[in-house]
Amino acid sequence: xxxxxxxxxxxxxxxxxxxALVYAAMDGSPLFAATFGIVMCYLGVRYWMVSNA
Numbered sequence: 001x002x003x004x005x006x007x008x009x010x011x012x013x014x015x016x017x018x019x020a021l022v023y024a025a026m027d028g029s030p031l032f033a034a035t036f037g038i039v040m041c042y043l044g045v046r047y048w049m050v051s052n053a
Contacts, residue, residue: 003050010047014040 021036 003053006050007047010043010050013043014047017043 017036017040021033021040024030024032024036
């Protein structure tokens, strides 16, 4: 898999997790919202690592 495709996949994952985080927060599930936030941070770090490679 090339870098451009990996970056696109990470951005899509971050966007989907952001949507899930908003819905979890609106539903009143702070534990799920926090989990989605942690996954977003992880994907952001992975995106940064791919971009700087």
